[in-house]
Amino acid sequence: MSTQQPSIAIIGAGLSGLACARILTKAGLKFTLYEAADAVGGRVRSDVVDGFTLDRGFQVLLPSYPEARRVLDYEGLKLRPFYRGADLFYKGKFHRLSDPVNHPSDAVKHSRDPFVSWMDKWRTLVLRTEVLTTRKIERRIPEMETEDYLRDFGFSEEFIDRFFRAFFGGVFLEKDLRTSARMFLFLYSMFSTGGAALPAHGMQAIPDQMAISLPPGCLRLNTPVTSVRAGEITLASGEIIHPDHVIVAVSEEVAASLLPDAFGEKLLPARSTTCLYFTTDLPVPETPTIYLDGDGRGPVNSACVLSKISPLYAPNGQHLISASIIGAPSSEELEGVVRDQMAAWFGESAYLWNHLRSYQIRYALPESRQLRLGEGPLPAVLAPGLYRCGDWCEDASINGALISGRRAAEAVIGATAT
Template sequence: MSDIAVAGAGLAGLVAARRLAESGHDVTLFEEREDVGGRVRTRNVDGFTCDRGFQVLFEAYPAVRRELDLDALSLRSFAPGGVICRPGKRSTLSDPLRDPGALLPSALSREVTFADKLRTLRLRRRLTGGDWPEFGTPDQSIRAYLRDRGFSEAFVENFAAPLYGGITLDRSLSTSANVFEYTFRAMSLGSIAVPAEGMAAIPAQLAERARDAGADIRTGVAVDDLDTGGNRIALDTESGSHEFDAAVVATDPPTARELTGVESVPTEGSGVVTQQYRLPGPELDAGTRIMLNAGGEAPNTVAQLSSVAPEYGDGSDDALLAASFVDDGAQDRPADELAAQTREALSSWYPARDVSGLEPLATDRIPFAQFAQPPGAHARLPDVDEPAGPVFLAGDYTRWSSIQGALESGARAADAVDGAFDA
């Protein structure tokens, strides 16, 4: 039996810890915070369930289906597509194959052309066949990808820009088309959802399964240094120095680069500001669809979370809304200014609806929400075994920036450790 340390109790670290414990290793996981989850966190605000940022789970992701018990999470799903919003006008655009009830309103939408709707169906058929797309293949931006396939400027600006602005935090659509293909396939094969108890239910489940497998999870203990100079790995923490046969570094990217010296760990990325609100009832008629801002950039999207997951509400008729801001300058705008922009947008989309009572509950400023993923970026990411010595990396920055990438990287790191000790 080998002694393995895991630094970081985000999704990647928790998966690595469970898998290594199941393989018979003696696993100790160190987490700087007092609880697990990394970037995936939830808290209660005035009776409302508020995730840290607007985070969702693509339930069709292969690693999601492999690593999580989806039934136990009691997922609550968004309706496919979205509501394209601009002043005085709202238009539904959905997937008629997954959402037959939206066939007529989608067909009548003039925000994109009829030819765009046919191209979308053809693209759906191509991307849902065969295996999942590979990252690091010949690449281009999402914008160039859509234009090369004949999509109109109206489709790109009115639908793709706000939708993928929410997914990639890059409304300019300069992100790698590899991300587009993977997420488009996932949205075509399954729902986007949130657990009934909030996104923190995901790492809570992973931690429980890791403990059941025998992993020792120590929260409130940061790993300050990692020394590979001796016969064993030495980890310096606030509780002292500990020696192990190998270590998996599953921290945030800057800390991972500092601990391992691997310069290819990306430390530049995109940020997002998410604000959550109480809106006195009745709820908006968008229901469980994401509202896409086609008339401006602030906010990029608005979602009525208490319609998707009633458990997110406070038990009253008031709705819980989440707005995301990905435009330049959002990180520096005061919370009341962000709320005013959301109030103004909703008033223009729903001119007959009084939204003056929109009340901010929480503001999350996340400067580094995803690492930068321009075309070709994924081919330059570090391998899990790139650090010197018996040290391995686990984080979405070894795959691609997503929950899929994090879960998959944890599994790959565990396999790499197993392979090193089997050799």
């Protein structure tokens, strides 16, 4: 029996590749992690611009994600929670929806707001109770679209349009709510149990924390891989490497181009998002919450004063505001239209905000099947010595990416043990 260590290549240092790398490290296996970009994180990256921390697209961690709880050190991330609820802008003013368990006095205070009918309030409570008391509730319903599920559950069209389309449309990056109701229930239970949070120093802290425990020298940044097959990878530099095991940990789109023969799935268009960042030293709303477009007129679906979630997102005395749009509109007037909407929401001072930077993320989430939890994960093994992981193999979330990385690592460990 050979005592020589197998050689292993992981392609992509997003959350799935990092999760895979960490488990291989724990198993005592050596590997090289090839990353095309100049830092780890993939779709979870942040930039520091003029002292402001800008996540590449508005995104949050749901601390209840089971795999994230296993993998991440939340204390080290210094998680800063969002208010448990949302402020919905509808017919000229904000209406606060508060989680009755976490903010009982707010819930009582706003309970007489006729914006939400008593029946919808009651249904919300029933749904909350069901997701909290039923283990893996998402596995117990037939596969259907979220919109149909909400209708069947008895929510009014008004409440679906005003609240669910804005809140979960922002999560799914599609407002038709065609995403699987199973994914919806999974996320609803995650929001209900743990809310949403940001690492104090920005989302990049998540991949940075995962990378810190990797063995020295295993990570090759700025090293795109141009082709892959079992037993062989080619780098953009022309270098050819012959690893015993190759794990492809890239987005669905890149996987389809790197593995045209082994890909197998039909590639659907991805879901996009655009985020405009503004800064100001003028007063901003105090509540660390998410502000939603209840009117549904857009273009901004949600806004957030990030410096109220974590003051470290902005220099002292300054504020950072994100305005998020579903899709990737290309219009020279976009900034002006967004400002008009923000002025309607937060007052004329929005016209004085400084536009710091915009991010247009064409590939933010994979479409369709990867958001259908019911279909189950894609197998990690493509061929002997060839593996895949990534959110598109599991479900399109931080949690899904982490699970898929673990599953690929377990498959490699299993193969090297035989």
